[in-house]
Amino acid sequence: xxxxxxxxxxxxxxxxxxPKRALILNKELGIFKFSDLLDYFPFRYEDRTLFxxxxxITPSLGYVNFIGNVVSSKTVGYKRNKRLVVKLKDESxxxxxxxxxxxxxxxxxxxVGSKYNVFGKATFFNNTTNITHPEISSFEANKKGYFQPIxxxxxxxxxxxxxxxxxxxxxxxxxxxxxxxxxESIPNHIMLKHSFIKKKDALLNIHFPASKALLKKAVSFLxxxxxxxLQLKILSLKKKREAFSGYPFKKNLLLSKFYKKHIPFDxxxxxxxxxxxxxKDMSSGKQMNRLVxxxxxxxxxxxxxxxxxxxxxxxxxxxxxxxxxxxxxQHFSSISNYCSLLGVTVExxxxxxxxxxxxxxxxxxxxxxxxxxxxxxxxxENKVVFNKLGLAIIDEQHKFxxxxxxxxxxxxxRYYPHILVMTATPIPRxxxxxxxxxxxxxxxxEMPVGRKEIITSHRNENARLRVFGFIKxxxxxxxxxxxxxxxxxxxxxxxxxxLMDGYESFCRSFPQTPIGVLHGKMxxxxxxxxxxxxxxxxxxxxxxxxxxxxxxxxxNATVMVIExxxxxxxxxxxxxxxxxxxxxxxxxxxxxxxxxxxxxxxERVKALVGTSDGFKIADIDLKIRGxxxxxxxxQSGVLDLKIGNLSEDSLxxxxxxxxxxxxxxxxxxxxxxKNKPIINHVLKNKNLNLNWSRIS
Ligand code: ADP
Ligand code: MG
Numbered sequence: 001x002x003x004x005x006x007x008x009x010x011x012x013x014x015x016x017x018x019p020k021r022a023l024i025l026n027k028e029l030g031i032f033k034f035s036d037l038l039d040y041f042p043f044r045y046e047d048r049t050l051f052x053x054x055x056x057i058t059p060s061l062g063y064v065n066f067i068g069n070v071v072s073s074k075t076v077g078y079k080r081n082k083r084l085v086v087k088l089k090d091e092s093x094x095x096x097x098x099x100x101x102x103x104x105x106x107x108x109x110x111x112v113g114s115k116y117n118v119f120g121k122a123t124f125f126n127n128t129t130n131i132t133h134p135e136i137s138s139f140e141a142n143k144k145g146y147f148q149p150i151x152x153x154x155x156x157x158x159x160x161x162x163x164x165x166x167x168x169x170x171x172x173x174x175x176x177x178x179x180x181x182x183x184e185s186i187p188n189h190i191m192l193k194h195s196f197i198k199k200k201d202a203l204l205n206i207h208f209p210a211s212k213a214l215l216k217k218a219v220s221f222l223x224x225x226x227x228x229x230l231q232l233k234i235l236s237l238k239k240k241r242e243a244f245s246g247y248p249f250k251k252n253l254l255l256s257k258f259y260k261k262h263i264p265f266d267x268x269x270x271x272x273x274x275x276x277x278x279x280k281d282m283s284s285g286k287q288m289n290r291l292v293x294x295x296x297x298x299x300x301x302x303x304x305x306x307x308x309x310x311x312x313x314x315x316x317x318x319x320x321x322x323x324x325x326x327x328x329x330q331h332f333s334s335i336s337n338y339c340s341l342l343g344v345t346v347e348x349x350x351x352x353x354x355x356x357x358x359x360x361x362x363x364x365x366x367x368x369x370x371x372x373x374x375x376x377x378x379x380x381e382n383k384v385v386f387n388k389l390g391l392a393i394i395d396e397q398h399k400f401x402x403x404x405x406x407x408x409x410x411x412x413x414r415y416y417p418h419i420l421v422m423t424a425t426p427i428p429r430x431x432x433x434x435x436x437x438x439x440x441x442x443x444x445x446e447m448p449v450g451r452k453e454i455i456t457s458h459r460n461e462n463a464r465l466r467v468f469g470f471i472k473x474x475x476x477x478x479x480x481x482x483x484x485x486x487x488x489x490x491x492x493x494x495x496x497x498x499l500m501d502g503y504e505s506f507c508r509s510f511p512q513t514p515i516g517v518l519h520g521k522m523x524x525x526x527x528x529x530x531x532x533x534x535x536x537x538x539x540x541x542x543x544x545x546x547x548x549x550x551x552x553x554x555x556n557a558t559v560m561v562i563e564x565x566x567x568x569x570x571x572x573x574x575x576x577x578x579x580x581x582x583x584x585x586x587x588x589x590x591x592x593x594x595x596x597x598x599x600x601x602x603e604r605v606k607a608l609v610g611t612s613d614g615f616k617i618a619d620i621d622l623k624i625r626g627x628x629x630x631x632x633x634x635q636s637g638v639l640d641l642k643i644g645n646l647s648e649d650s651l652x653x654x655x656x657x658x659x660x661x662x663x664x665x666x667x668x669x670x671x672x673x674k675n676k677p678i679i680n681h682v683l684k685n686k687n688l689n690l691n692w693s694r695i696s
Pocket of ligand 2: 300301395424
């Protein structure tokens with residue numbers, strides 16, 4: 001049954017598919033209809049356009065295509081060792097082809113003296129180059145080379161013989177059926193400007209490249225298309241919000257008072273500049289949507305606090321949201337110190353706030369007796385209702401994701417609250433434009449004076465005694481030490497065991513030293529107790545999981561030992577080591593790993609030892625692990641790119657963003673005739689327009 005709109009036709013109606021196989025393809029690959037199939041791109045191609053001479057074949061070439069005459073064909077070995085060895089020759093040399101399976105069938109197919117086309121991958125065996133189980137067919141003089149698409153499949157699919165070849169067959173069928181109806185998705189003036197090939201040819205060539213050049217063109221068009229629609233969505237959202245009014249916060253007496261009388265240090269130039277940027281936004285009468293980026297320790301909290309004062313002075317309330325309880329508690333304790341100097345009310349709300357206290361807070365928010373509320377995710381629960389929310393601050397945004405950000409906007413009063421997002425992970429520009437492309441950006445690119453660069457070194461297990469010696473000295477000097485163990489969901493049980501074993505081993509090696517332990521399974525009260533004990537210098541070593549990852553501030557701690565460092569992500573370690581180096585003494589980060597490391601792990605360790613520049617680290621991390629891991633926002637969906645690659649495609653992304661910008665500026669509702677392809681494309685791709693209006 002072919003649908004009116006051919007792209008909507010279900011794949012089960014393709015001959016050879018049927019409901020059962022369709023169901024598996026639905027489940028495994030998310031392919032339901034023709035359009036899904038067309039969007040399922042090969043992940044690589046075998047280049048069969050080139051023919052190599054036999055004497056040039058080496059294992060390093062990978063799969064190769066060549067032509068030769070069969071000189072001999074014989075079976076050797078017995079029983080399980082039985083194999084067919086065929087010797088093939090051209091004018092440059094000869095090579096052995098070997099089959100262990102289907103021996104008699106191949107033997108019949110091949111005759112000595114005839115010429116063949118062969119495709120396979122060479123290996124080195126018994127001092128000669130040979131090829132096991134190549135594809136072989138009788139020589140055709142006119143046979144043209146081609147690119148063989150290879151599609152990703154899963155184990156379940158393979159078991160049912162739904163392999164790459166099967167998908168290829170379906171693809172050929174669907175392309176023939178749809179080719180002539182594939183509409184353009186990008187306005188013609190943009191197509192011409194960038195000399196893009198037609199969309200239908202891009203799709204044809206991404207699946208079945210007619211040449212390397214056409215494959216390249218297909219890829220550049222499809223990447224552009226993907227980024228273009230992503231940016232169009234982000235920029236439309238931004239544009240829409242730019243029209244929102246916000247509370248005009250013009251008074252700054254409270255801020256000045258705090259600044260003149262109470263602030264415990266001089267702000268850096270970068271901090272001052274950023275505060276001015278906020279003030280400009282918040283006093284403008286428009287709603288602010290701003291991201292502030294600053295490496296760990298650059299002093300974002302105080303900047304946030306100054307903004308809060310603007311909101312409080314104009315008699316509105318502030319929500320300050322942090323990703324973990326430990327961090328929320330810390331923010332609360334530093335902010336409430338400042339607040340008490342100024343007589344501003346502030347409360348803390350987290351998952352472990354007791355019911356009576358919680359009710360007191362909820363009531364106070366409604367009655368406007370609480371001006372600042374610090375907390376975790378609990379702040380975006382429906383029960384939390386502010387009297388007049390003027391400013392919402394989200395710390396370490398990457399733990400939240402776009403969805404949750406949207407929920408804060410949902411707490412609308414007369415105006416949308418101003419939004420300030422703070423992130424400590426300096427993220428590469430490409431990623432920033434994708435994740436936060438709807439926000440204006442401020443950067444704190446300067447560290448407070450007097451900070452010394454953290455010295456990072458790499459040690460393996462054999463050096464443990466020396467590391468313990470170093471820790472001992474550190475403690476004797478009066479400083480404190482963090483020791484961090486990995487904790488990963490999949491290996492949670494073992495990881496907790498390692499943490500506790502480690503704790504015991506430290507207790508044995510440092511019998512006189514007070515040692516604390518901190519992890520996510522502990523009750524909030526116990527966590528708070530341990531954290532406080534460490535902050536006050538009562539415990540000297542704090543053994544923990546990554547619960548201390550973000551923002552914890554203990555200036556007297558100067559050594560950070562990271563156990564099994566090879567199991568952490570780069571940015572994560574960068575964040576962790578930012579916990580030290582907060583005071584005046586020289587600080588150290590020691591990466592403990594096992595002796596033998598994978599190449600990938602070596603590269604990461606090397607990067608960390610080599611640089612303390614968060615932006616560089618983020619770039620490397622993005623290359624190694626992809627964007628999802630870096631940001632912890634896999635769930636945000638924005639990052640599930642079909643073909644675009646955030647670590648490689650900054651050029652295309654910029655092109656796409658610029659074109660999208662022009663369109664949003666000139667024709668925000670896409671009403672002009674020339675922009676008709678946009679409307680058509682968005683209507684057809686429901687996943688594209690899903691959030692266009694809903695978020696705001
Ligand atoms: P982050 O940007 O990582 O959130 P914090 O706001 O926690 O950094 O600040 C780190 C430490 O630096 C805190 O102890 C804070 O009081 C201190 N600090 C912030 N700004 C300055 C400054 N201008 N001069 C000196 N110390 C500062
Ligand atoms: Mg912070």
